[in-house]
Amino acid sequence: MEKIFANLKLTMESGQPPHFLWHQKDGRYSRKIGGQLITLREEGGRVRASAGHEKHAAELLRSCDDLQEIYATISTDATIKRAISRYSGMRLTKNDEWETTVAFLCSQNSNLKRIRANVQGMLGNDGMVLSAQALAKTNLRKLNLGYREPYLKGTAAMVAGGEFDFAGVKKLNYADAREELQELPGVGPKVADCILLYGFGRLEAFPNDVWIGRAMSKWYGVSSPKKVEAFVQRRWGPLAGYAQQYLFALARDEISRQRP
DNA sequence: AGCCAGGACCACC
DNA sequence: GGTGGTCATGGC
Numbered sequence: 001m002e003k004i005f006a007n008l009k010l011t012m013e014s015g016q017p018p019h020f021l022w023h024q025k026d027g028r029y030s031r032k033i034g035g036q037l038i039t040l041r042e043e044g045g046r047v048r049a050s051a052g053h054e055k056h057a058a059e060l061l062r063s064c065d066d067l068q069e070i071y072a073t074i075s076t077d078a079t080i081k082r083a084i085s086r087y088s089g090m091r092l093t094k095n096d097e098w099e100t101t102v103a104f105l106c107s108q109n110s111n112l113k114r115i116r117a118n119v120q121g122m123l124g125n126d127g128m129v130l131s132a133q134a135l136a137k138t139n140l141r142k143l144n145l146g147y148r149e150p151y152l153k154g155t156a157a158m159v160a161g162g163e164f165d166f167a168g169v170k171k172l173n174y175a176d177a178r179e180e181l182q183e184l185p186g187v188g189p190k191v192a193d194c195i196l197l198y199g200f201g202r203l204e205a206f207p208n209d210v211w212i213g214r215a216m217s218k219w220y221g222v223s224s225p226k227k228v229e230a231f232v233q234r235r236w237g238p239l240a241g242y243a244q245q246y247l248f249a250l251a252r253d254e255i256s257r258q259r260p
Numbered sequence: 261a262g263c264c265a266g267g268a269c270c271a272c273c
Numbered sequence: 274g275g276t277g278g279t280c281a282t283g284g285c
Binding site: 212248 | 265267268
């Protein structure tokens with residue numbers, strides 16, 4: 001397989017699921033999946049995977065996405081051009097749906113470091129996030145998830161009990177899938193968009209968190225979530241998720257914590 | 261020390 | 274259908 005063009009560090013440490021699931025050491029990224037250790041490394045802008053794991057890497061890094069073409073399409077203004085220039089090579093990732101759901105159930109009103117610790121505390125011996133069945137009967141109190149614990153328990157119970165079907169979500173269009181995911185306790189619009197973007201590969205999803213809120217307000221003059229939705233869909237449409245990832249990175253680097 | 265965090269939920273308007 | 278208060282706890 002041909003190597004994948006990417007800035008691996010930006011990709012793996014950009015607040016996407018790999019940020020919570022993979023370990024970095026000496027510039028290499030690794031994790032255990034099904035008992036196997038998978039390792040990724042970057043050589044001159046190209047990513048190489050450990051032997052036998054090329055296919056997994058290609059899927060994770062969405063190797064079919066042509067970044068140059070995407071950049072050309074979403075370069076609508078100076079702000080996003082600056083983000084693309086600064087974070088060139090950052091790719092969206094395609095992750096396991098359940099792992100993505102668990103990670104972003106932990107994410108609300110939290111921070112990247114804490115989310116990572118929470119997710120790491122819910123891994124099984126095979127290195128993967130505990131299944132819904134296992135999670136439903138695991139005591140999570142030592143993880144100090146706060147008010148998120150009942151969300152995780154409730155969602156795990158629904159999935160384990162067959163009350164919620166991820167396979168069914170896959171067949172729905174974006175708007176319906178977004179509504180359906182919000183049937184899960186602890187899943188609102190933002191988390192639903194994260195699950196759709198990082199777990200289901202729906203590139204039109206645009207997770208609107210506090211940083212994106214600041215970015216959209218400061219750089220595009222739109223504030224309310226509804227107006228942001230409309231603006232984003234009109235401007236970036238089917239590639240809104242890529243625009244979001246780059247604006248999120250730029251916002252965290254350029255906007256101070258104190259809102260003006 | 262005190263404010264903030266990749267928000268969701270509920271009551272109330 | 275929109276808005277404000279509340280939620281548990283770690284980071285910085």
